[in-house]
Amino acid sequence: MSWGGDMGARVRVVGTISICLAPGLDCAQAQTAPAASDVLPAIEVVAPATSAKPARARGATRAPARNVRRVFVYPTAPTPTVGSGMDVDKVAAAVNAVGAGQIARTGSLNIADALQQQVPGIVISDTTGNPFMPDIQFRGFVASPVSGTPQGLAVYQNGVRVNEAFGDTVNWDLIPTAAIRSVTVVTNNPAFGLNALGGAVNVQMKDGFNYQGGEINTMGGSFGRIQSSAQYGKQIGNFSVYGALEGVRDNGYRNFSESAIRRFYGDVGYRTDSSEFHLNVGVAKNNFGAAAAVPVELLQKYWGATYTTPQTHDNRVAYANLTGKVEVTPTWTIEGSARVRAFRQKTVDGNPTETAPCVGDPTLLCFNEEDTVPGAPANGLNGVQLANPFPTDAVLGQIDRTTTRSTTTGVTLQATNTDQLFGHNNQFMVGTSFDSGVTRFGASAELGTIGSNYVVSGSGIFLGPSGIPISIGPVSLRATNKYTGFYALDTFDVTDAFSISGGGRFNHANIVLQDLIGTDLNGNHTFSRFNPMIGGTYKIMPELTAYAGYSEANRAPTPLELACADPARPCIAAAFLIADPPLKQVVSRTVEAGFRGTKELNIGTLGWKVGAFRATNADDILAIPSPELQGFGYFQNVGRTRRQGIEAQVNLTSKTLQLYASYALVDARFLDALQIGSNSPFAVDDVIQVQPGNRIPAIPRNRVKVGIDYSVTDAFKVGGDALFVGSQYFVGDESNQAARLPGYSVFNLHASYQINKTFQIYGRVDNIFDNRYATYGTFFDTGDVPNFTNGGAEFTDPRSVSPARPRAFYAGLRATF
Numbered sequence: 001m002s003w004g005g006d007m008g009a010r011v012r013v014v015g016t017i018s019i020c021l022a023p024g025l026d027c028a029q030a031q032t033a034p035a036a037s038d039v040l041p042a043i044e045v046v047a048p049a050t051s052a053k054p055a056r057a058r059g060a061t062r063a064p065a066r067n068v069r070r071v072f073v074y075p076t077a078p079t080p081t082v083g084s085g086m087d088v089d090k091v092a093a094a095v096n097a098v099g100a101g102q103i104a105r106t107g108s109l110n111i112a113d114a115l116q117q118q119v120p121g122i123v124i125s126d127t128t129g130n131p132f133m134p135d136i137q138f139r140g141f142v143a144s145p146v147s148g149t150p151q152g153l154a155v156y157q158n159g160v161r162v163n164e165a166f167g168d169t170v171n172w173d174l175i176p177t178a179a180i181r182s183v184t185v186v187t188n189n190p191a192f193g194l195n196a197l198g199g200a201v202n203v204q205m206k207d208g209f210n211y212q213g214g215e216i217n218t219m220g221g222s223f224g225r226i227q228s229s230a231q232y233g234k235q236i237g238n239f240s241v242y243g244a245l246e247g248v249r250d251n252g253y254r255n256f257s258e259s260a261i262r263r264f265y266g267d268v269g270y271r272t273d274s275s276e277f278h279l280n281v282g283v284a285k286n287n288f289g290a291a292a293a294v295p296v297e298l299l300q301k302y303w304g305a306t307y308t309t310p311q312t313h314d315n316r317v318a319y320a321n322l323t324g325k326v327e328v329t330p331t332w333t334i335e336g337s338a339r340v341r342a343f344r345q346k347t348v349d350g351n352p353t354e355t356a357p358c359v360g361d362p363t364l365l366c367f368n369e370e371d372t373v374p375g376a377p378a379n380g381l382n383g384v385q386l387a388n389p390f391p392t393d394a395v396l397g398q399i400d401r402t403t404t405r406s407t408t409t410g411v412t413l414q415a416t417n418t419d420q421l422f423g424h425n426n427q428f429m430v431g432t433s434f435d436s437g438v439t440r441f442g443a444s445a446e447l448g449t450i451g452s453n454y455v456v457s458g459s460g461i462f463l464g465p466s467g468i469p470i471s472i473g474p475v476s477l478r479a480t481n482k483y484t485g486f487y488a489l490d491t492f493d494v495t496d497a498f499s500i501s502g503g504g505r506f507n508h509a510n511i512v513l514q515d516l517i518g519t520d521l522n523g524n525h526t527f528s529r530f531n532p533m534i535g536g537t538y539k540i541m542p543e544l545t546a547y548a549g550y551s552e553a554n555r556a557p558t559p560l561e562l563a564c565a566d567p568a569r570p571c572i573a574a575a576f577l578i579a580d581p582p583l584k585q586v587v588s589r590t591v592e593a594g595f596r597g598t599k600e601l602n603i604g605t606l607g608w609k610v611g612a613f614r615a616t617n618a619d620d621i622l623a624i625p626s627p628e629l630q631g632f633g634y635f636q637n638v639g640r641t642r643r644q645g646i647e648a649q650v651n652l653t654s655k656t657l658q659l660y661a662s663y664a665l666v667d668a669r670f671l672d673a674l675q676i677g678s679n680s681p682f683a684v685d686d687v688i689q690v691q692p693g694n695r696i697p698a699i700p701r702n703r704v705k706v707g708i709d710y711s712v713t714d715a716f717k718v719g720g721d722a723l724f725v726g727s728q729y730f731v732g733d734e735s736n737q738a739a740r741l742p743g744y745s746v747f748n749l750h751a752s753y754q755i756n757k758t759f760q761i762y763g764r765v766d767n768i769f770d771n772r773y774a775t776y777g778t779f780f781d782t783g784d785v786p787n788f789t790n791g792g793a794e795f796t797d798p799r800s801v802s803p804a805r806p807r808a809f810y811a812g813l814r815a816t817f
Contacts, residue, residue: 039099039182040072040088075184075202076489077191077431079414080159080323080337081276086427090491090499092535092549093188093592094611094647096121100181100206105709105719107219107750107764107810109177109227109246109261111203112136116705117721119185120647120662123703126775126802129291129306130252132173132259133313135776138185139613140643140668140699141198143170145313147402147560148623148635152588154195157203158280160321160339163195165406165437165481167560171345174284174317176265178217178229179244181206187613188549188592190505190531191487193433196553197588198615198643207267207278208233208240219812221764223805224251224258240269253805254291254304256311261286274327281320288313293778293800301789303772303803308397308454308785314346336413345404350456352784353398354472355447355463357388364388365447367466379464381474386461390449395785397450399458402443408481410435425493429503437481439559444474452788476516479559484508489533497539501549504532509556509585527556527585547611548593557583561621561635584619584637594647604654614644616671624676639672641696656711658719664703668696670734679779679798680730682737690734697733698776700743702726715754722747730799731778741801744773763811767804774801 075085106113112134125135135144141152151168192200211233218228231244248261267280290311298305319341355378358366365386369375377385414431448458465473489503515521535549594611620641649662678688709719727740752762782795
């Protein structure tokens with residue numbers, strides 16, 4: 001294998017080191033097996049120290065040990081191989097990495113918790129009401145499990161894109177947390193393909209070469225939480241094996257918000273001096289009760305309240321990934337992968353309904369009925385108008401069900417060359433990828449009644465096509481995605497201190513929709529674009545590096561968005577798809593620059609970084625509520641939007657103390673005027689006017705994070721962390737007229753005691769001051785359902801929020817061997 005900053009040099013992978021990996025990164029290792037991995041992979045380079053000296057010829061005698069140096073590798077393309085990427089000192093973008101030790105520090109089997117703690121620009125938004133189904137927001141761009149959320153981050157697991165085929169959603173619950181070796185958040189790099197508008201989250205998993213030993217970890221505590229994980233890795237000659245098994249049961253802190261998680265990940269590897277191959281597989285079967293946003297009037301009476309249930313998700317996945325890496329010559333490396341992934345999701349969602357007794361004849365049901373204006377007939381599956389079987393005092397609702405089945409396959413091939421160019425060090429990378437996905441999507445709506453506990457009880461009566469031009473009938477759709485990409489990147493050392501990088505990626509997306517009931521959803525859409533990047537780094541001194549870069553990225557509309565893009569024919573809950581007029585692809589242009597450095601102090605290693613960014617989206621796509629029908633909406637290009645800000649982080653690491661602090665400012669605004677439907681109290685005829693400069697809702701402007709770990713003795717460790725998040729506008733208040741959702745602060749404590757070489761006990765207290773706050777806010781129609789807690793009167797406050805978890809206590813036992 002050839003790599004690193006010294007061309008033509010022989011290198012070998014180093015599994016574990018103990019020095020700081022990169023500026024601003026926590027270098028602590030997990031309290032796990034002896035071979036727990038570091039934040040970033042290290043490569044030991046044996047070569048002359050500078051490019052002025054000639055490269056060592058193949059087969060030459062190894063250089064003296066004094067010329068050995070370690071290069072820490074940051075990913076620059078979505079390849080599955082650990083150690084593939086760029087010397088972190090030459091990355092022309094912000095460096096954000098989270099390692100196994102930082103994940104273990106949270107005591108959580110939810111990767112979102114570690115990302116929120118360690119990456120300055122990341123914040124979690126709990127739109128589903130379940131902590132295992134979070135929206136992860138980075139620099140104002142989101143990777144969410146919620147269908148219909150405009151997705152702005154690409155997510156990869158071992159080189160496999162895990163944005164689901166139908167809506168580009170990201171189901172974080174399907175990623176086995178204990179098996180993660182490192183997570184990097186990559187910016188200023190179009191090589192990661194579609195959706196990398198704000199960047200890419202690159203997850204690398206453990207294997208038996210970099211994790212050797214075993215661990216069993218069990219924890220329990222508040223709200224009925226019990227979780228356990230087991231992992232084991234071993235190298236046997238040229239072979240390795242690794243496996244991880246996880247399970248979680250949690251009753252949730254709100255009504256109907258229980259969770260059940262079952263995940264397995266396994267890897268079998270083989271390597272020689274010049275090659276490495278892996279087969280990794282995974283399965284997961286997870287069930288969730290989601291509680292979503294709830295009217296503030298209900299929360300004032302009970303923090304665990306819910307509004308219109310059931311809301312459940314059933315996620316299943318099975319995947320296999322075959323990867324290989326071969327050192328063809330001392331300066332050429334070939335990498336490749338082939339993968340298959342099967343995903344199935346079923347959702348059940350109780351909602352208010354637009355179906356009501358007809359004004360003229362209450363023995364029949366009508367759709368979009370108003371007090372004085374008759375609506376269209378509400379038809380059954382047979383197309384005949386439905387009779388009204390419900391009591392006159394019944395509050396009607398409906399249970400919406402969806403089923404999504406996707407099978408995706410793909411291949412990636414990449415070549416890397418490290419020959420010198422004009423006598424200077426140079427790294428050239430070229431690659432291609434192809435992914436194909438086939439999805440079967442179905443939806444249905446069952447009428448029912450809403451009880452005083454806001455539970456929707458089904459009646460067995462299903463809605464057929466109803467309304468003109470609105471339709472809420474059953475949906476059966478087949479969607480085919482074919483995504484092709486070609487990319488090339490080059491990093492050239494102009495001097496020993498100054499490096500420049502350039503390249504780009506060509507993306508081609510073809511999306512075919514086939515309506516399996518009628519013809520309304522049929523469509524064939526193609527999107528193509530070349531996205532360039534350029535950047536540079538300059539090592540001002542050994543302890544200080546400057547970087548700057550410019551890049552572009554694009555996002556093709558998803559099959560879900562294309563099938564619900566007509567303002568005259570909106571869809572309900574991103575489920576009942578209607579029409580497919582064309583949408584334009586989103587194009588993001590990002591510039592960023594900053595400084596990073598490290599310095600050895602008497603008390604430890606100080607790492608720091610500070611940077612600024614600006615990302616401007618053209619033809620951004622948003623989910624727009626219908627101004628005529630509550631609960632309905634459509635997707636629309638809304639012109640230009642901009643996200644800009646600064647990020648700063650400092651770390652201090654020593655044998656007994658680890659301290660980090662960070663600040664991020666994210667300013668997200670609309671740049672063009674538009675009108676959108678809203679339940680805002682400031683809406684006129686259910687429409688608000690957005691002006692250029694208005695802030696984009698649901699994006700907090702300020703984020704501050706602080707954490708500390710201190711070793712009281714070699715066995716006893718204590719620590720804590722704090723998170724401060726600024727205020728944000730409610731979704732639906734794009735015109736910025738209403739009061740904002742208040743900011744919040746939350747403090748957590750943890751401690752551990754190493755009983756002996758094998759056993760460790762630990763504990764956590766989350767939200768120690770029991771602060772009651774919300775991470776997400778929107779508006780709802782106050783007249784849809786009565787306020788049963790207030791005698792059935794109408795709600796008076798249109799605000800609806802997602803309450804955060806109250807104070808919680810957890811304790812666990814970890815055994816390593």
